[in-house]
Amino acid sequence: MSAAMALVVNGFREARRNRVTVVLLAFAALLVLSSAAIADAAVSTIYRVLVDVALGGASAILAALAIFLSCGSLNQEIQRRTIFIIMSKPISRSAFLLSRVGAILLTLLVLLLVMGALFLMELKVYGAPFHRSQLAAMAMLFVELVVLTSFGALMSTFAGPIVSAVVVAGVYFAGHASRDLYIRAQRSGSALLRVLGKGAYYLLPNLDRLDYKPAAAYTLEPSGRELLVNAGYGLAYAAVVLLVATLIFDRRDFK
């Protein structure tokens, strides 16, 4: 097992032994299962409500967890000085940073799979149809989590956990509204606002491109090409953010 892989496995073990992760997983499981109770109240739209609540709940909780883990874990390593021992070993800083990101993504992937399995079981119990658009929505949710985690890692290389979490949460909301922001800014009479809106649109990740929950709720199956292009966009965006993160982390002093 390579040094980086050992650190990924250890990071996953850390998340598994972290109470916050376990509590959030339990909460997410409850939320996914409770979608059935909500759906009972609206028999005519049972399928749509099931998908909306289950996928929406999973998305919100996993996004919160991605922000919590990516903004917290690296900072915790630096503040508690656990990083000193590992970084004195023959491992590059970028390998260390990427292994932390890998550990977080592995944790999120496992949680997503658990939630996905619960969701599919629930569909089966209620006799609701299984549709490939649901899998597409979950796969693209993971790409969105990759983008959020990379932003958290970037912020953690130079800012504290609270500032990092606030910024990444801001990126999450603005990323889902970047198109609206752009349109509103272009309608503005102020040239400065128009430039700022345009800048934000091109700089921020367009997370709406990765949001396939509405399509899943209406069983609209996206084309493979569309999925590939949008997943490629998200992963390329995350790669650039991580590249910047490694450049900053390489120059950081651990006092």
Next chain:
Amino acid sequence: MTELPIRATGLAKTYRIGFALNRRVNALRGLDLQVERSSIYGLLGPNGAGKSTTIKILLNLVQASAGSATLFGRPVSNREARRRVGYVPENPAPYEYLTGLEFVRLCGRVLGLSGADLDAQCTSTLDRVGLSRAKHLQIRRYSKGMIQRVALAQALLGSPELLILDEPTSGLDPVGRREMRDIILETRDRGVTILFCTHIIPDVEALCDRLVVLVAGRAVQEGSVRELVSTGGSVVEVISEGGEPGVLDGLPVQSQRRVGDRTVWQVSEAAVNDLLRKLLARGAQILQVQAARFTLEDLFMKTLAEANAPRVGSEID
């Protein structure tokens, strides 16, 4: 040519602090360092003297503002050079959710060990530091002494040629300190070079072959412990009792103090016979005549006073 384990030239580090990063803390100012193989080299200094900064630069945890440093002839950023180094930080913080064995195994894997070799080395290093019985316990349940030991165990993995220890005995009880010293000496006897940073003077006296005294980021004394303590000159200490000695005129007495019924005198070697004659003439009984020991602590305090630097912390511009 065999390269020195550590060589540093003109090493300096300035930290920028404050909201606008407009204040500067000069943690290290032009440090030169050469550490020979199979020796224990001490970095001695008050808090904030630059000891930990030096170590962090050597381990590439902090980047020097000026100067250069090499480990076995390679830049400190070189990963292969770090493979030959074991490090115990000040107040080590291993992952507390792991057991001692899990943590040491993780460090072994990061070092590149695997399979039977990894298992054997983990077992032997944990045995060596006396943690074999507690290796399956989570580190969050360890005492400070046990944490220090597990940190030392990971540092000994991979048979390092250089061991860098930052305050390894700090916070340990007397038994723990003694055991830590024994392990350090035993490691040196195996041919390992040790760079050892502390402000506990008895540890330096007991362990170090050579040392540098750092004050406010500058090296103000460097040499073997024997060389440094001998710079105090030849002073003889005489202990007398009775005879009401009072003040002895005409003798170059360096110091005179009462301890109960006894008087302790310190005079130069040349004046000792005169002192003894005068004391005997007054009916005093001579209890002891010995060479006065100029301790490392005396040297340290004298150096600190002469350096005219803050006793704690670095200089801020």
